Amino acid sequence: MNRAGRGGGLARPGFRTLTAGLLLTAALWAVFALNSQIQVFGFGDAGPDARSFPRLVLWLLAGAVALRLILSLRIEDAPLGDMSRLGRVLAVTASTALALWAMRQFGFFAGAAGAGFVVAIVLGERRPLLLGLPLIVAAIVAYGGRHGLSIPLP
Amino acid sequence: MLIDAFVELLNLWVLVAALAGIVSGIIIGAIPGLGPTMAIALLIPVTFSMEPIPAIVLLLGVYQGAIFGGSISAVLLNVPGTPSSAATAIDGFAMARRGEGGRALRLALYASVFGNIFSCLVLMALAEPLARFALDFGPAEMAMLMLFALLVIVLFGGGSKLDALIMVLVGACAGVVGLDPISGTPRYTFDSFAFENGFQLIPVLIGLFAMSEVLLQAFDSEPLVGDAEVPPLKSSVVRFAELWQMRVTLLLSSTIGTFVGILPGIGSTVPAFMSYNLARSRATDADQFGKGAPEGVAAPEAANNAVTGGALVPTLALGIPGDAVTAVILGAFMLHGLAPGPFLFRDHGLEVYAIFEALLLSSIPTVILGLLFFRIAIHVTRIQPRHLLPAIAILAIFGAFSVNNILFDVWVMLGAGVLGFLFRRSNFPLPPLLIGLILGAPFEQSLRQALLTSGGGYDIFVESPITIGLVALIFLSLAISLTLDLRKARA
Numbered sequence: 001m002n003r004a005g006r007g008g009g010l011a012r013p014g015f016r017t018l019t020a021g022l023l024l025t026a027a028l029w030a031v032f033a034l035n036s037q038i039q040v041f042g043f044g045d046a047g048p049d050a051r052s053f054p055r056l057v058l059w060l061l062a063g064a065v066a067l068r069l070i071l072s073l074r075i076e077d078a079p080l081g082d083m084s085r086l087g088r089v090l091a092v093t094a095s096t097a098l099a100l101w102a103m104r105q106f107g108f109f110a111g112a113a114g115a116g117f118v119v120a121i122v123l124g125e126r127r128p129l130l131l132g133l134p135l136i137v138a139a140i141v142a143y144g145g146r147h148g149l150s151i152p153l154p
Numbered sequence: 155m156l157i158d159a160f161v162e163l164l165n166l167w168v169l170v171a172a173l174a175g176i177v178s179g180i181i182i183g184a185i186p187g188l189g190p191t192m193a194i195a196l197l198i199p200v201t202f203s204m205e206p207i208p209a210i211v212l213l214l215g216v217y218q219g220a221i222f223g224g225s226i227s228a229v230l231l232n233v234p235g236t237p238s239s240a241a242t243a244i245d246g247f248a249m250a251r252r253g254e255g256g257r258a259l260r261l262a263l264y265a266s267v268f269g270n271i272f273s274c275l276v277l278m279a280l281a282e283p284l285a286r287f288a289l290d291f292g293p294a295e296m297a298m299l300m301l302f303a304l305l306v307i308v309l310f311g312g313g314s315k316l317d318a319l320i321m322v323l324v325g326a327c328a329g330v331v332g333l334d335p336i337s338g339t340p341r342y343t344f345d346s347f348a349f350e351n352g353f354q355l356i357p358v359l360i361g362l363f364a365m366s367e368v369l370l371q372a373f374d375s376e377p378l379v380g381d382a383e384v385p386p387l388k389s390s391v392v393r394f395a396e397l398w399q400m401r402v403t404l405l406l407s408s409t410i411g412t413f414v415g416i417l418p419g420i421g422s423t424v425p426a427f428m429s430y431n432l433a434r435s436r437a438t439d440a441d442q443f444g445k446g447a448p449e450g451v452a453a454p455e456a457a458n459n460a461v462t463g464g465a466l467v468p469t470l471a472l473g474i475p476g477d478a479v480t481a482v483i484l485g486a487f488m489l490h491g492l493a494p495g496p497f498l499f500r501d502h503g504l505e506v507y508a509i510f511e512a513l514l515l516s517s518i519p520t521v522i523l524g525l526l527f528f529r530i531a532i533h534v535t536r537i538q539p540r541h542l543l544p545a546i547a548i549l550a551i552f553g554a555f556s557v558n559n560i561l562f563d564v565w566v567m568l569g570a571g572v573l574g575f576l577f578r579r580s581n582f583p584l585p586p587l588l589i590g591l592i593l594g595a596p597f598e599q600s601l602r603q604a605l606l607t608s609g610g611g612y613d614i615f616v617e618s619p620i621t622i623g624l625v626a627l628i629f630l631s632l633a634i635s636l637t638l639d640l641r642k643a644r645a
Contacts, residue, residue: 030327115551
């Protein structure tokens with residue numbers, strides 16, 4: 001980032017604006033949902049209750065992020081880049097999510113190997129040996145986890 | 155106690171764990187883009203079935219090895235394997251270009267070991283007295299101490315204070331999810347049992363440091379290491395007399411590394427550059443710095459290795475992690491039933507001293523393995539992280555699952571990975587988030603316990619000499635930070 005740029009913020013949003021925007025939305029939603037998400041049963045105790053600390057940190061977070069967004073208007077943002085790069089990130093995230101969702105039906109080996117294979121493809125790997133590596137790693141991890149570490153993998 | 159602890163180390167598995175940790179650390183550290191934090195986070199599940207001592211020795215071995223491993227790619231390729239090796243690259247790479255790469259690596263290794271031994275001795279001297287002192291702390295003292303630690307991270311962690319504050323608050327907000335520590339009321343659990351345990355530390359760590367790395371590489375798939383030739387390594391030796399001439403530099407750098415390491419959230423990059431600058435300012439041939447001065451390699455390496463022992467002082471004695479790596483190590487201690495904090499030395503003194511002695515003694519295999527492996531590690535520096543990332547993604551899924559054997563933790567890991575990717579692309583620092591997550595819940599608990607004790611009165615925070623001292627430290631930190639900012643603005 002540099003201050004000599006044309007400015008960022010809402011005019012030319014990048015990663016910082018996107019992240020700060022998401023944080024602000026989440027913080028404000030959490031403040032809004034505070035009473036419904038935290039039930040307080042009063043027993044006449046003095047001092048803060050279960051809502052006090054979350055309320056304080058959420059308002060502080062919302063204020064700090066709002067300040068960051070305002071200050072970011074003068075600072076060049078980290079660009080989002082072309083959509084294919086973001087597409088690769090989404091592909092890895094979606095394939096991992098799919099692997100987790102499918103793990104209950106198809107087991108750890110199939111899910112983990114599938115996710116690893118997609119990661120390899122997305123990262124531009126085309127050599128058969130390196131494309132086969134996720135299968136080998138998933139097999140070793142599944143076998144070692146179940147029999148070596150006694151972990152009840154799905 | 156020291157002898158009993160040493161007897162605990164006379165176990166083949168401890169030796170195997172130390173050797174395996176150091177070798178894997180050197181290899182992982184030598185690969186640009188893969189750091190010790192990620193390596194340790196991914197290896198924690200492997201240690202589940204191990205006894206606490208070999209398990210922690212393995213993880214600390216990875217840390218020691220990775221810090222030295224980071225200097226291999228820094229010296230030979232000018233690509234720091236870890237951020238703290240950036241200062242080493244300045245003179246190390248210059249030495250390598252004139253054919254003294256082997257000498258630079260030997261210097262880096264010996265300086266690393268010196269820094270490690272120095273900080274270990276400080277750790278052994280300070281941690282238990284500090285923990286014993288903290289046994290007298292009540293909720294008000296603990297709340298003020300944690301507030302001070304969080305403030306230090308925000309004010310002196312480097313980078314933007316506002317960004318650090320945002321990250322601390324994000325961590326504290328994440329710590330709110332689960333059951334209320336005083337009344338047991340569910341908070342932001344969406345009526346789900348899985349949320350009631352809150353976000354477990356290990357899945358979050360794996361997501362933030364391992365999964366986010368996979369996503370970052372997917373976004374930016376440019377190779378970290380190009381096709382640049384590695385300068386030839388000629389046979390060389392570093393004589394004891396040469397190291398003796400650097401004794402003051404090594405001692406000062408190790409002192410800086412250790413004591414800056416004690417401050418929460420600063421990490422090892424800042425002390426590495428501080429030591430480099432100090433060594434340059436003290437040198438009679440300061441103009442040689444940047445052109446291949448041996449002290450320019452030794453100073454940052456001694457400092458960044460000394461941070462380990464320093465950062466472990468507040469981590470083990472008070473449960474306040476010094477940096478991201480020690481936050482991960484804190485998680486490992488907790489998983490093995492050694493809860494860091496004032497009671498650690500009272501309840502598990504034998505195990506803790508055995509771990510300290512192992513950390514001290516592991517300097518011997520570090521030197522031997524470092525000398526044996528740096529020729530092999532040259533080839534390792536050529537490995538592109540993308541070849542390993544599919545395996546890292548698989549290990550991340552496995553590691554997150556194995557903490558509680560539930561898929562919910564893997565979803566938490568994935569969510570933390572996506573957030574970690576966004577934060578790292580946006581230049582928001584991750585260590586404050588981690589420390590906010592670790593300290594947020596106990597800070598709230600101590601604060602509320604103190605206020606319940608006082609009947610809601612805030613005067614409890616200025617009643618005892620300890621709280622008054624801590625409040626004074628808080629104001630002093632604010633004043634120092636403000637003064638530094640004003641000076642910077644004027645300059």
